[in-house]
Amino acid sequence: QLQLQESGPGLVKPSETLSLTCTVSGGSIRSSRSYWDWIRQPPGKGLEWIGSIYYSGSTYYNPSLKSRVAISVDTSKNQFSLNVHSMAAADTAMYYCARRSMDTAAFHIWGQGTMVTVSS
């Protein structure tokens, strides 16, 4: 059964870069039928899609975040990662990684999420 697990720092200072990793288990990140996504949720608020990557390395991002975000993949470790530059208080959120099927735009499998707080 496919599982995703986020990891990374729980606290980031303003203006610093956030780096998170999502480890995929129970399946290969090289699946030709899967995209790998990051989604976040500020406390008490709704969901915001951040971006997506295919195992080949092709990416696309939310236009509102594109200038500060980078997603990469390491197929040898079955992981994909998120970098968010110039973090601010508004970036405080639960960050989720998710698997999206190539056949549909739905996010079928989610990690448990990791809370990131931006504070000095």
Place this chain on the structure above:
Amino acid sequence: SYVLTQPPSVSVAPGQTARIPCGGNNIGTKSVHWYQQKPGQAPVLVVYDNDDRPSGIPERFSGSNSGDTATLNIARVEAGDEADYYCQVWDNSRDHYVFGIGTKVTVL
């Protein structure tokens, strides 16, 4: 940017049917997906492509989509269905995924 409109809350008595609307311009031409999120947990996909259910999701959950409104229906509501429900689509005008603000379902 494409906007999805959901009511903040819906209340329903146990055993009744909860209907959660998701409004959007010509949303009937898009594939709509629905997620359930209980407090402190990650979202779970309950309906995808308007009216399909992932394996393990009870048949009580169903969806429809026409015109400017998509709807998630929860039949025979149980206390365990209390959660936030989000609709989601692909916005092809800006090439990104969009979520509704979420609807909190309360079982009376």
